[in-house]
Amino acid sequence: MRYAKIRLLIVAGVLALPALQAQPKSAKASAAIDLSGYWVSVVTEDWRWRMITPAKGDYASIPITPGAKKLADTWDPAKDEAAGEQCRSYGAPAIMRVPGRFHITWQDDNTLKVESDYGMQTRLFHFGIWTAPGGAPGWQGDSAARWEIPRNRVGTGSVAREVEAQGGFGSLTVETTHIRPGYLRKNGVPYGSKAKLTEYWDLNRETNGDQWLVITTLVDDPEYLQEQWVTALHFKKEANGAKWDPTPCSSKW
Amino acid sequence: MKVSIAFAMALLIGVPAFAEIDLSGNWSTRQHQDWQDRNPGPEAVDYIGLPINDEARARALSYSASLLSLPERQCLFYPPQYVVIGPQSIKMWAETEPVTGKTIAWKISAAPDRDVITIWMDGRPHPAKNAPHPYAGFTTGVWQGDVLTAYTTHIKAGYIRRNGVPSSDQATVTEHIMRHGDTLTITALIDDPVYLTEPFVLSRSWKLDPKVQIPPTPEPCSPAAEVARLDGTGAVPHILPGANSFVNEVTKIFHIPQETVMGGAETMYPEYRKKLQATYVRPEKCIRYCCGWEGRDAVDTLKDCIGDYRQTPGLSLPSQGLDK
Numbered sequence: 001m002r003y004a005k006i007r008l009l010i011v012a013g014v015l016a017l018p019a020l021q022a023q024p025k026s027a028k029a030s031a032a033i034d035l036s037g038y039w040v041s042v043v044t045e046d047w048r049w050r051m052i053t054p055a056k057g058d059y060a061s062i063p064i065t066p067g068a069k070k071l072a073d074t075w076d077p078a079k080d081e082a083a084g085e086q087c088r089s090y091g092a093p094a095i096m097r098v099p100g101r102f103h104i105t106w107q108d109d110n111t112l113k114v115e116s117d118y119g120m121q122t123r124l125f126h127f128g129i130w131t132a133p134g135g136a137p138g139w140q141g142d143s144a145a146r147w148e149i150p151r152n153r154v155g156t157g158s159v160a161r162e163v164e165a166q167g168g169f170g171s172l173t174v175e176t177t178h179i180r181p182g183y184l185r186k187n188g189v190p191y192g193s194k195a196k197l198t199e200y201w202d203l204n205r206e207t208n209g210d211q212w213l214v215i216t217t218l219v220d221d222p223e224y225l226q227e228q229w230v231t232a233l234h235f236k237k238e239a240n241g242a243k244w245d246p247t248p249c250s251s252k253w
Numbered sequence: 254m255k256v257s258i259a260f261a262m263a264l265l266i267g268v269p270a271f272a273e274i275d276l277s278g279n280w281s282t283r284q285h286q287d288w289q290d291r292n293p294g295p296e297a298v299d300y301i302g303l304p305i306n307d308e309a310r311a312r313a314l315s316y317s318a319s320l321l322s323l324p325e326r327q328c329l330f331y332p333p334q335y336v337v338i339g340p341q342s343i344k345m346w347a348e349t350e351p352v353t354g355k356t357i358a359w360k361i362s363a364a365p366d367r368d369v370i371t372i373w374m375d376g377r378p379h380p381a382k383n384a385p386h387p388y389a390g391f392t393t394g395v396w397q398g399d400v401l402t403a404y405t406t407h408i409k410a411g412y413i414r415r416n417g418v419p420s421s422d423q424a425t426v427t428e429h430i431m432r433h434g435d436t437l438t439i440t441a442l443i444d445d446p447v448y449l450t451e452p453f454v455l456s457r458s459w460k461l462d463p464k465v466q467i468p469p470t471p472e473p474c475s476p477a478a479e480v481a482r483l484d485g486t487g488a489v490p491h492i493l494p495g496a497n498s499f500v501n502e503v504t505k506i507f508h509i510p511q512e513t514v515m516g517g518a519e520t521m522y523p524e525y526r527k528k529l530q531a532t533y534v535r536p537e538k539c540i541r542y543c544c545g546w547e548g549r550d551a552v553d554t555l556k557d558c559i560g561d562y563r564q565t566p567g568l569s570l571p572s573q574g575l576d577k
Contacts, residue, residue, distance in 0.1 A: 042521050044454055045286045047302040048507060051526050055507075058539035061288035069544070099523040118523065148433075150398035169398020171433070200433040202400060204440065214431065216438040216458055230283040232438045232456035243524065253530060 026109035027127030032147040032170025033203040035112070038244065039102045039213055039235035046231075051099050053077075053186045053253060068190055068224035075188025080251040087249035090119035091139040091182035093197050093219045096233055101244055112145060112172075119249045125174050132178060137193070141179035148173055148200075172201035184219065184229070186251075192223035211237040273396050275347075276359060276430060279467055280437045280459035282342045289542045291340035295416045297499035300516030301509065309419055309448035310515055314497045316417025319490035328474035330388040331367045332411035334426045337441040337455045339364065344467040345437075359394060359401065365472040372403045379406050386422055401430040413443065413453060418516075421447035435461040450518050508536050 043051055046061065056075055064072070080086055090098065100118030107113040112125040125145035132142040148171045176197040184191050200216040212234050219229040284291050300313060320326055331339060341364040348358040348371075361370040368388035379391055390408040394401050405426040413420045424445040431438045440456040443449070503514045510532050519525055 041523060042454055043523070044302045044521055045456070047520070048509070051302075051520075052509065052529060052533050053535050055536040055539040055543075057543050059544050060542050061285050063285065099526050101523065148399075169400065171399070171431070173433070200431070200436070200438070202429070202431045202438070204397075204400065204402070204429045206427065206442065212429075212440065212442070212454070214429065214438060214440045214456055216431070216433060216436055216456075218436065228460075229285050230436065230458045230460065231286050232440070232458045234440055234454050234456045236454075245524070 027112070027145070027147070028106050028109045030147060032149050032168060033172070034168075035104045035172065035201065035203065035213065036106065037104060038238040038241045039104065040238055040243070041096075041099055041101070041233065041235050043099050045233075046097070049185055050097055056187055058187060059185070059189055062184060062189055062229060063226040064189060065224055065226055071190050071224075072188040077188075077251040086251040087119065087121070087139055088182040088251065089184075089186040090116075090121050090249050091191070092123065092141045092143070092176045092179050093191050093195060093217075094182065094184050095119065095121050095123070095140070096199075096215055096217065097231070100247075101238070101241075102235065103241060103244065117244050117246050120246050125172075137178045137180040139180050139182060141176040141197070143174050143176040145172060145174045147171075169203075171203075172199075174199040174201065190224050191219065191221050194223055195219060195221040213237070273356070273401070274399050274432055276401065276432055276437070277346045278344075278461050279463055279465045280343045280345065281462035281465040282340060283458055283460060284340055286457070290414065291338075293542060295414055296503050296506075297416050298497060299416060299503050299514055300414070300418055301503075301513055301520055303414065303418055303516040304449050304451045304453055304518035304521060305418060305516050306448060306450050311494070312448075313414075313416065313418045314500070315492050315494065317490035317492050318417075322480070323489070324476040324478055327476040329411075330409075330471065331364075332388075332408050332420060332424075333367070333370050333390045333392070333405055334408070334413065334420065334424070334441055334443050335367055335411075336361060336363055336370065337428075337439050337457045338413060339367075342462075342465045342467050343459060344469060359403075362467060362469050362471075365468055366474075368471055369469070370405075372401070379404075390426070397429075399432070403428040403430065413445075419448055421445055423447055424449075437461070506536075506541050508534050 048054060049058070049061070057073060059069060059072060080088055095116055096102075098116060098118045100116050103115045103117075105113050105115075107124060110127045110130070112127070114123040114125065115121070121140060123140045123143060125143045127145050127147075130144065150169050174197075176199075179191070179193075179195055179197065181193050181195070182191060183189055196219075198218040198220075202214045202216070204212045204214060206212070213236075214232060214234050216232045217230070219225065221229075289295065297318075298314065300310060303309075305313070321329075336343060344360075344362045346360050347356045348360060349355060350357050357373070357375045359372040359374065361372070370389045370392055372392045372394040374394050377393065379393060384391075384407060386407045386409045388409060390405040392403050392405040394403040396402075403426075405428070408420070408422060408424050408426070410422045411420050412418060420443070424443060424447075426444075427442045429440045431440075437459045438456060439459075440454065443453040443455075445453075500514070501511065503509050504511050510529070513520055513525075513529065
């Protein structure tokens with residue numbers, strides 16, 4: 001009888017544990033890494049397709065379908081501009097590839113805001129339980145985000161303390177859907193309405209104090225890609241926004 | 254009862270989990286960035302986006318690819334930074350201490366023409382400054398959260414682009430190896446006090462694929478003189494200063510100004526785009542390596558691309574062996 005009571009108490013304690021531990025912290029408060037600040041894209045890869053608008057028909061490196069090629073072959077930047085569609089190459093699957101600067105801030109405790117100076121776009125990463133507003137898709141789509149906490153940060157042991165002492169580690173996973181169809185590349189390589197974007201944001205600190213943000217990007221598009229388009233980009237943290245240079249979208253340049 | 258108590262204690266204490274994630278496996282390349290550089294090869298003179306100094310530029314302009322035909326150079330390996338520069342899939346595995354099972358090193362193998370990289374995880378120091386430089390360099394690693402950070406020294410002199418942009422034996426490489434599910438990304442920061450004005454940073458990704466075949470060791474290489482040289486025994490292929498006939502090709506094909514083609518750190522940053530705005534005129538049509546994507550149609554489209562540029566009047570470009 002006595003053991004039965006003890007067993008009952010332990011079971012009750014274990015069952016109550018999640019409630020005791022579940023002190024809801026906001027995404028901002030529980031951030032695995034601090035991404036806030038100004039970041040500059042350092043263009044050391046795909047330079048010819050990012051820094052300048054490539055020629056019509058230049059589709060190197062993108063695993064496009066014949067249907068995508070056919071559509072891209074009809075690209076007409078003047079027509080896009082006249083139709084007010086000059087932001088087609090600044091949608092979520094392409095915006096981080098533009099040569100520009102990005103300003104990251106918290107819009108509120110559970111929404112991370114990423115602004116670009118080139119194209120003047122705003123991405124909103126929603127953490128936790130969030131319901132998309134619906135309606136017509138926008139260039140930046142609907143983004144759900146979550147922190148990925150390294151395994152060795154879990155717990156209260158000496159390993160966790162050591163990791164914390166280094167400033168914390170982890171990454172950000174962002175999944176974006178409901179994106180307005182646009183271009184993966186400035187010269188009209190298309191993505192369609194079913195495109196899905198998955199991103200992994202990692203922060204690496206160097207011994208000289210430099211901070212590098214690395215974004216691994218996966219684009220799935222059953223309509224226009226033969227296979228998942230996999231790329232990785234890097235951004236260097238800047239001390240301030242002195243070089244922030246808002247520039248509107250352009251389909252010609 | 255004992256189990257229940259132990260379970261409850263474990264929950265209350267919060268036992269730290271493993272200190273690393275598993276990077277082992279065959280990682281299949283995705284050449285969805287810089288396809289031309291990594292496959293058929295860069296244009297003979299194209300240093301765009303590289304933070305090189307004048308010395309590196311001068312050496313690159315004197316480079317002749319025929320250098321690789323010399324018997325003493327045929328079996329030279331690529332330096333370890335080519336893990337991100339090159340086009341290859343990679344294999345990673347852990348070397349463990351036989352008694353404790355603790356990981357003492359991570360290994361990366363890639364292709365027949367480069368050595369296996371060993372990332373020592375056991376805290377050993379780097380060798381003395383004047384110690385020999387092996388092909389793989391000497392690398393130590395440490396976990397930073399779920400990211401394996403590796404640092405390589407003692408690298409042999411080599412190249413950072415296949416068109417002869419050099420790297421020195423004083424170069425060092427910091428690599429951050431990040432795994433997210435079945436995707437692996439490596440970011441490399443290459444420092445070189447001899448040839449770079451700031452780090453050259455590259456990021457590449459691979460996908461886990463048990464079917465992809467990757468040699469666990471480099472293959473034996475035997476040099477052979479298969480073609481008699483016309484310029485006589487002992488000649489070292491080179492291009493004299495001011496005599497490089499390829500300097501205008503990128504400008505002719507892609508309309509990129511020649512000063513941009515010569516590279517430098519300035520070309521890596523967004524503000525450089527505005528500098529180009531006044532001079533760059535987009536070519537009407539792509540004429541070279543236009544559709545070299547991977548995938549089901551890769552071979553046919555590659556042939557098409559090669560055919561395209563040869564039909565262009567005014568251009569006489571060397572075959573790179575892709576039209577066979």
